[in-house]
Every structure is written in structure tokens, then in C-alpha cells.
Amino acid sequence: MVKIGKHKTDIQIAICGSAGDGTIAAGDILKQAMAKAGYNVIAFDIYPPEIRGFGKCVARARITSEQVYSLKSESDALVSLNDSHAIAHVQEVGRYGAVIYEDTPISDIAEGAHISSHLAPAHLPYGVAFREISERVTGSARSRNIVAVGYLAGLYDMPVEAFHHVITQKFATKSQALADSVLDGFNAGYHIGANTFHLHFDRIGTSRGKGKQSDLVMMSGNAAVARGCMDAEIDAFFGYPITPATTIMETLAHEMPKRGARMLQTEDEISAIAATIGAGYAGARAATATSGPGLALMSEMMGLGVMAEVPIVAFISQRGGPSTGLPTKTEQSDLNLAVFGVAGDGQRIILAPTNVEGCYKCAGKAFEMAEKYQTPVVVLLDLYLSNRYEAVELPKKNPFAKNCSKPITQKTNQSSYKRFKLTNDGISPRAIPGDEACMHTVTGLEHDEQGRPSDHPVMHQTMSEKRHKKLLGAVNHRGITISKRFGDKRKVDVGILGWGSTFGEILEAMIEARKEGIRCSAMKVVMLSPLPLKPINAFFDDCGEVLVPELNYEAQFASLIVGATGRQVHRLNRVTGSPMRVREILAEIRRLADKAQMIAAQ
Amino acid sequence: MNVREPLYLEDKLEEIERSGKLSYRSQKLPTWCPGCGYFSIEEGVSKAMTRLALDQTNTVCVSGIGCASRFPFFMNTYGFHSLHGRALPVATGIKVANDDLTVIVVGGDGDAFAIGGAHIPHAARRNVDITYILFDNGIYGLTKGQTSPTSIVGFKTTTTPYCNIDQPLNPLMMLLSYGASWVAQAYAGEPHHLTRMIEAAIAHRGFSYLHVLSPCVTFDKTSNTYQNLNMKVRPLPDDHDASDFSAAMTEAQNNARPQIGVYFTSQRPTLGDGLNDVAKRAATIA
Numbered sequence: 001m002v003k004i005g006k007h008k009t010d011i012q013i014a015i016c017g018s019a020g021d022g023t024i025a026a027g028d029i030l031k032q033a034m035a036k037a038g039y040n041v042i043a044f045d046i047y048p049p050e051i052r053g054f055g056k057c058v059a060r061a062r063i064t065s066e067q068v069y070s071l072k073s074e075s076d077a078l079v080s081l082n083d084s085h086a087i088a089h090v091q092e093v094g095r096y097g098a099v100i101y102e103d104t105p106i107s108d109i110a111e112g113a114h115i116s117s118h119l120a121p122a123h124l125p126y127g128v129a130f131r132e133i134s135e136r137v138t139g140s141a142r143s144r145n146i147v148a149v150g151y152l153a154g155l156y157d158m159p160v161e162a163f164h165h166v167i168t169q170k171f172a173t174k175s176q177a178l179a180d181s182v183l184d185g186f187n188a189g190y191h192i193g194a195n196t197f198h199l200h201f202d203r204i205g206t207s208r209g210k211g212k213q214s215d216l217v218m219m220s221g222n223a224a225v226a227r228g229c230m231d232a233e234i235d236a237f238f239g240y241p242i243t244p245a246t247t248i249m250e251t252l253a254h255e256m257p258k259r260g261a262r263m264l265q266t267e268d269e270i271s272a273i274a275a276t277i278g279a280g281y282a283g284a285r286a287a288t289a290t291s292g293p294g295l296a297l298m299s300e301m302m303g304l305g306v307m308a309e310v311p312i313v314a315f316i317s318q319r320g321g322p323s324t325g326l327p328t329k330t331e332q333s334d335l336n337l338a339v340f341g342v343a344g345d346g347q348r349i350i351l352a353p354t355n356v357e358g359c360y361k362c363a364g365k366a367f368e369m370a371e372k373y374q375t376p377v378v379v380l381l382d383l384y385l386s387n388r389y390e391a392v393e394l395p396k397k398n399p400f401a402k403n404c405s406k407p408i409t410q411k412t413n414q415s416s417y418k419r420f421k422l423t424n425d426g427i428s429p430r431a432i433p434g435d436e437a438c439m440h441t442v443t444g445l446e447h448d449e450q451g452r453p454s455d456h457p458v459m460h461q462t463m464s465e466k467r468h469k470k471l472l473g474a475v476n477h478r479g480i481t482i483s484k485r486f487g488d489k490r491k492v493d494v495g496i497l498g499w500g501s502t503f504g505e506i507l508e509a510m511i512e513a514r515k516e517g518i519r520c521s522a523m524k525v526v527m528l529s530p531l532p533l534k535p536i537n538a539f540f541d542d543c544g545e546v547l548v549p550e551l552n553y554e555a556q557f558a559s560l561i562v563g564a565t566g567r568q569v570h571r572l573n574r575v576t577g578s579p580m581r582v583r584e585i586l587a588e589i590r591r592l593a594d595k596a597q598m599i600a601a602q
Numbered sequence: 603m604n605v606r607e608p609l610y611l612e613d614k615l616e617e618i619e620r621s622g623k624l625s626y627r628s629q630k631l632p633t634w635c636p637g638c639g640y641f642s643i644e645e646g647v648s649k650a651m652t653r654l655a656l657d658q659t660n661t662v663c664v665s666g667i668g669c670a671s672r673f674p675f676f677m678n679t680y681g682f683h684s685l686h687g688r689a690l691p692v693a694t695g696i697k698v699a700n701d702d703l704t705v706i707v708v709g710g711d712g713d714a715f716a717i718g719g720a721h722i723p724h725a726a727r728r729n730v731d732i733t734y735i736l737f738d739n740g741i742y743g744l745t746k747g748q749t750s751p752t753s754i755v756g757f758k759t760t761t762t763p764y765c766n767i768d769q770p771l772n773p774l775m776m777l778l779s780y781g782a783s784w785v786a787q788a789y790a791g792e793p794h795h796l797t798r799m800i801e802a803a804i805a806h807r808g809f810s811y812l813h814v815l816s817p818c819v820t821f822d823k824t825s826n827t828y829q830n831l832n833m834k835v836r837p838l839p840d841d842h843d844a845s846d847f848s849a850a851m852t853e854a855q856n857n858a859r860p861q862i863g864v865y866f867t868s869q870r871p872t873l874g875d876g877l878n879d880v881a882k883r884a885a886t887i888a
Contacts, residue, residue: 267721274684275694277684434700443675444667452675
């Protein structure tokens with residue numbers, strides 16, 4: 001439901017069409033413009049794996065003056081650019097929500113094929129001749145998505161200048177004539193929208209203006225990752241295209257050469273991580289990015305990175321699996337592969353941000369950690385996080401430290417330098433090619449302190465301990481949230497433990513539950529390996545029942561937690577390809593709260 | 603009767619030390635079998651590095667997995683003993699990170715043409731400025747004698763106990779067609795020629811590929827033995843024009859009677875040149 005009142009705004013708009021209708025582009029203009037105007041925006045698009053064809057596209061944007069953490073289960077308005085796809089989404093429109101569609105004469109189409117015959121009584125119908133307006137104003141029907149955006153902006157009294165700015169910026173690189181034509185289309189739609197009779201829902205209220213408006217940047221998770229890489233002064237990136245990670249590589253391909261940094265598209269994922277390890281060994285800040293299938297190919301190399309103690313960063317954006325799975329649908333089912341997927345005992349650092357701002361932080365901090373602990377660092381994202389847009393405020397001062405390598409303090413000569421020297425914290429002083437008198441060979445074989453192959457039983461025991469011990473410091477790494485608790489303090493009936501993109505839905509559900517009087521709190525775990533066991537155990541101590549919602553079938557995070565703590569949890573697993581629904585989590589919280597109350601009463 | 607002067611070990615050692623090539627050798631002795639052709643390759647690399655006066659501090663030897671790939675441990679340079687088949691992409695990463703390093707990649711026929719086959723065309727077409735020395739013994743030695751992509755038809759190994767039925771690859775033709783900017787062949791039984799080839803390969807700016815025929819004395823008693831290769835190997839014709847790609851392809855066709863020498867050489871921008879060019883273009887736009 002839209003909140004009534006001049007100063008609060010919380011509207012969610014869904015635009016639905018067929019691939020090629022400009023659905024995603026329309027949603028893009030909407031979210032960029034509203035973020036520009038100072039609103040908090042969370043947006044997430046769903047699209048098919050085909051470029052054209054007749055697959056369904058849905059662009060959703062939640063525009064709000066409040067602090068929110070996820071999309072809502074219900075939308076307040078649905079714009080249909082293709083009725084055959086949009087009909088299925090009518091049910092997500094709440095009471096007194098608007099359904100906006102192409103005004104086609106009913107006589108022209110088969111019974112039931114028009115969206116207007118699927119509306120609920122409490123839906124507000126708006127039929128607009130987008131196609132006709134687009135043809136009349138711009139000379140082609142191709143801008144009907146823009147006309148629809150204009151109409152929407154007019155209907156809700158959205159700030160028109162922000163739209164003009166975004167449209168001009170978006171199309172100016174192509175041609176001025178095109179930009180003008182698109183602006184005409186937008187204005188025509190806006191004019192009609194603004195003059196449509198509507199009493200029923202509130203207009204857009206004032207923005208909250210988090211910080212200064214100009215500091216808010218609308219950004220996807222993948223764009224935030226790329227920005228984090230740039231701010232951490234990445235030197236080299238190697239990648240191979242794969243949905244949904246490709247946009248990280250595309251953004252970096254654009255940005256890195258401007259600073260003289262080097263980006264290369266390799267022949268496959270194996271060579272991508274191999275080259276990343278080569279560059280990391282040679283002293284560069286190097287990274288790669290892929291999805292689950294690519295990570296599977298990278299497993300062997302990940303083990304080499306662990307054994308040879310090479311600092312690299314790998315961004316993994318998960319999608320539906322196993323195998324090729326669901327390339328354009330979201331899932332959190334690569335946790336096991338990320339945490340455990342190497343031959344032998346190959347622990348490395350795994351970070352899983354929960355929102356777009358976290359993507360930026362984890363990306364930059366991953367380079368610090370890789371260097372400091374001399375290990376591969378995996379940053380685990382998923383399609384929902386990679387592709388979802390949030391208005392974020394980036395820190396004004398670059399938060400990432402440069403060169404975190406343990407320096408060589410003692411003077412060495414040819415035979416005295418030990419690349420894998422045993423130290424108290426397990427971290428050895430690191431030399432790179434070009435350093436005087438520190439020549440050594442690194443290897444995937446077990447080795448002695450100088451790096452020479454050794455299968456001596458004591459050596460393997462000692463070196464295994466070194467490689468695991470050195471990671472323990474990471475749970476106290478500065479300047480990054482490793483885990484965090486939200487909601488009620490001290491003893492609660494229900495605790496929700498979450499990771500990754502699902503944590504937004506978890507927070508929303510927890511806030512709702514607290515409004516209902518349930519004592520509950522939620523905890524996010526950002527570092528999945530090594531696990532921050534102290535705060536996790538403290539959380540278990542405080543919670544009557546613990547719920548772990550995640551988007552996979554095998555309850556991978558829940559199993560990880562149970563294995564590490566020996567505690568009991570309640571699992572909530574969904575693999576629908578879409579983000580978890582807030583109301584599903586809420587229902588579980590209610591059920592567990594009742595259970596906790598009953599146990600307490602006994 | 604002609605009585606030879608006795609050879610004293612001390613004199614020989616002094617001579618070796620004076621040559622300077624030992625500074626390129628590590629303290630660790632090679633773990634190859636006595637008689638292995640790889641010794642002469644290592645000797646050749648040390649000598650070539652001495653002649654070129656390469657700075658060990660700025661030299662990296664990269665390898666995959668296999669008998670040949672143990673090479674970096676025996677050199678006194680920086681080294682990366684990586685994974686089976688993956689030496690080339692690792693070396694590419696090293697060069698992208700630091701173009702000033704001299705990178706020598708070594709590997710065997712299985713490492714290169716079986717598991718690592720997908721990486722060779724891309725390192726070659728990008729003209730990564732590295733030297734790739736391929737130790738071809740036509741067999742898997744480290745796993746104790748299995749057939750390889752360059753084993754001849756009819757070869758009996760532990761995994762082909764009746765006979766090998768697969769056609770061997772022709773690495774020289776492959777590398778030529780991949781666009782390698784320098785392609786040559788040498789033989790471990792011709793150490794002086796081998797050394798000259800290694801020196802030229804390292805000196806070449808761009809991707810240089812040196813194919814070295816080298817007997818496995820332990821697991822191959824019938825096919826690529828010194829005896830057989832001594833009879834078969836001959837030099838490229840005197841009038842071979844190494845700038846002529848078609849001539850190189852023609853000469854490379856004869857797998858059965860291998861010819862040693864430089865097949866093809868050309869100059870074109872390296873990967874590093876290309877990346878610098880991209881940075882320049884980006885800077886003008888930004």
C-alpha cells in the first residue's frame with residue numbers, strides 16, 4: 001500500500017514487457033531519475049537468457065523516502081508493455097494499485113488476451129495509447145516505453161527535471177536528434193499523465209535526501225564491485241564472459257585503461273584465474289570475476305593460489321544451478337563450492353556482501369586481505385545482488401589501504417631468503433620478481449620454507465597449520481563489517497541468521513515481526529570463511545529459535561553454521577529463481593515465535 | 603697409439619665456474635633420469651642466459667606439471683611451477699603485470715598439447731613476449747610411461763599395451779597457423795645448435811616457440827631414442843627463407859624426418875604494446 005501523506009513515499013513500480021520492448025531501459029530511466037531526485041531506490045530486473053525472442057522482462061523499482069532493505073512483495077503500479085506477459089503480474093498489484101496498459105480497442109483482440117479483463121475490482125485501470133503517441137510524436141513506435149515512463153512520471157507527479165537530465169545523458173552519446181526525439185516522447189507521455197484524473201493515490205512526496213542529494217549514486221552491485229576495484233587501485237583483471245558477472249568485466253574494461261591498468265579477456269575461466277594468479281605473483285593487485293560454472297573450472301587454480309600463497313581476488317556472482325542451470329535467475333547455491341571447492345585442505349577467505357554498498361566495501365577490502373594474508377579471496381555475490389540497483393552514498397575519502405604486503409625487513413642474500421618462512425602469525429615476508437636477491441620458485445607442490453618441493457610428513461603438517469593459522473586474523477580485519485546484529489538486543493524469541501542478498505528480505509521481515517510485538521533480531525554474516533564464531537555463538541546464546549533463510553535447496557549456509565557451532569537451526573529454503581518473499585520469512589518468524597513462547601511457558 | 607690427456611675433476615669444475623653459467627643454476631640438482639635429454643636443454647638455457655647476460659632478478663621461469671616442468675626448481679631465477687597445462691596463462695598474467703620481466707616458459711608435450719592445448723593459440727595470437735621451450739619426448743614420463751599427443755601410431759605404452767592408434771599432432775604446423783611470431787626446432791642430441799636456438803628464442807621480441815626433440819631414456823626404448831633421432835634429424839635446407847610463411851609450413855609438414863633450425867620469424871606488436879595502445883586511446887577519450 002502506498003503510504004498516504006505528503007512527506008512519506010514508498011512506491012513500487014513494475015514494468016513488464018517482452019524482450020526487445022525496452023522494458024529494462026524504461027525501468028533504468030525511472031530508477032536513475034528518482035535516485036537523482038534524492039530518493040532511496042531499490043531496483044531489480046528480471047530478464048530471459050535470450051536477447052530477443054519472446055522472453056519476459058520485468059523491471060521493478062521501489063522508490064522511497066524511507067530506509068528500506070528490499071523490494072516489496074506487492075507493487076503499487078504495473079505498467080504493461082506486453083499483455084501476454086503482464087497478465088501474470090496483475091496479482092502482484094495491491095489494492096488500489098494502478099495497472100497501466102496499452103489502449104487497444106477490445107474488439108481487436110481475443111477475449112481474455114487483454115490485461116483489462118484480468119484486473120481485480122480494487123485495481124485502478126489506466127489505458128493509454130502509448131504506441132499511437134510514440135508514432136505521432138517521435139515518428140516511430142520504438143519509443144513507446146519512453147512514453148509510458150513519461151506517463152508514469154506525470155501520473156505520480158515525479159520531478160520532471162531529473163528525468164530530462166537522465167534521458168539527455170543516456171542518449172546524448174548517440175545523437176542529439178535521437179535525444180530530442182526521446183525527450184519529446186517523454187514529455188508527451190508526461191503531459192497526459194499529469195492531466196489524467198486521479199484521486200486515489202498519493203503523489204510522490206518529498207525525498208528524504210540522505211546526505212546531500214548529489215552524493216547519492218544509483219548503482220548496481222556489479223558496478224559497485226567495479227568501483228571498489230578502481231578505488232583499491234587494481235592493476236590487472238582477467239575474465240571470461242558469463243552471466244551475471246560479465247558487467248564487472250565490461251565496466252573495468254572501460255575504466256581500467258584510463259588509469260593505465262590492464263584488463264584482458266582470456267580464452268576461458270581457467271586461463272582467467274591462471275593469469276590472475278600470475279599477475280598476483282608478479283606483485284599486481286589482480287582479480288577475476290565469474291559465476292558458478294566458471295568457479296567450478298577455477299577450483300584447481302584456487303588450490304594453487306592457496307598452496308603458492310598468491311594474493312588474488314575472485315568475484316563470483318551466483319545464478320541458478322547445478323550445471324548451466326538458470327543463467328538469468330538468482331540463487332545462493334555456490335556457497336559449498338566457494339568455501340570447500342578445492343582439492344585438499346584449501347581454506348581461503350570468503351566474503352559475501354548483503355547490499356550494494358557492501359559490494360563496494362568487500363571489493364576493495366578483498367584486495368587488502370588478499371595481500372595481507374597472502375591468499376585468494378572470494379567475494380560471493382548473486383544475480384539479485386549483482387543486478388539490483390540501490391541509491392548508495394560512497395565515502396568521500398578512499399577507504400582502501402595500498403600495499404598491505406608483509407615487507408622483507410631483514411637483509412637477505414641469495415640463499416637466506418625464505419618465501420614461506422614460518423612465523424608466529426603464519427604470514428611470511430613476501431618478495432616479488434624484480435626484488436634483489438630473493439629469487440625463489442613457488443609451486444603447487446607441498447614445499448619447505450624456501451619453496452622447494454617436500455613431502456616430509458612434519459613439513460606437510462607444519463605448512464598446513466601455517467596456511468590455516470594465517471587466516472585467523474582476517475575475522476578482525478579493520479574497516480569492514482564481518483558480522484552484524486540488528487533488531488532487539490539481548491534475549492529474543494527468534495533470531496534470523498542470514499547471508500548475501502537475502503539479508504535485505506530478512507531485515508524487512510524482522511522489522512515487520514517487531515511491529516507485531518515479536519521479540520526478534522537478525523544477524524548477517526559477511527565473512528563465510530573463516531567464520532566469525534564468537535559473535536555467531538553469542539547470537540545463538542541469545543535466541544530461543546534460530547531461522548536461516550537462503551536461496552538454495554540444500555541449506556548450505558545452515559549446514560555450514562551447524563557444522564561449525566553444533567547448534568540447531570530452522571531452515572527456510574527456496575529455489576524459485578526469484579528473491580525470497582518477505583512474507584514467507586515473516587510467516588516462519590511468527591511460527592517460531594509461537595514455538596518459543598510455548599517452550600517458555602512449559 | 604694416441605694417449606689422451608687425463609681429465610681432472612678440479613680443472614673441469616674451475617672451467618665450469620669460470621664460464622658463469624652456474625650463476626643461473628640453483629643449488630638443487632636436477633631430478634631427471636641419467637641420460638635424459640632435458641639436461642642438455644637446461645645446459646643450453648644456462649649458456650644462452652650467460653651469453654645474453656640476463657639479470658636473474660628480472661627473469662621468471664614458468665612451467666606446468668611434468669618431468670620438464672620441474673625445470674624452474676633447477677634454475678637460479680624467479681620461478682613458478684604451476685598447474686598441469688596452465689603455464690602459458692600464468693606467464694601471460696606475469697607479463698601483463700610486469701612487462702619488464704624476461705619470462706621463459708617450459709613444458710612437455712602432454713602439458714602443452716593435451717591438457718594445455720587450448721591456451722597455446724591464444725598466447726601465440728596475442729604475441730605475448732615470452733619464450734616457450736617445449737620439451738618433446740613423445741611420452742608421459744612423470745606418470746611412468748603413457749602415450750602422449752606426439753606419440754607415433756603403433757607405439758606401445760602402459761595405456762596402449764597393444765598399440766597407440768591416435769595420429770600424433772604436428773606442433774610446428776599448429777604453432778605456425780596460430781600466428782606465433784618465431785618458430786624453431788632443435789634436438790637435445792645437438793647441444794650447440796640447441797643453445798644457439800635458445801639464445802635466439804629469448805632474444806626474439808614476441809612469442810617465440812622452440813620445439814626441442816628429446817629422448818626419454820627410461821620409458822621409451824623404441825621410438826624417439828637417441829639412436830633413432832640421430833639417424834632422422836637433419837638441418838633445414840640452407841636456402842630456407844624464415845620470413846616466408848608458406849615455406850615454413852611446407853618444411854614443417856614432414857613429421858617423420860624432423861628438421862632443426864628456425865622455420866619462421868616475423869616482427870609485430872606484442873600484447874604489452876597492444877595494452878599500452880589501449881591505455882593511450884582510453885586516456886585521449888577520458
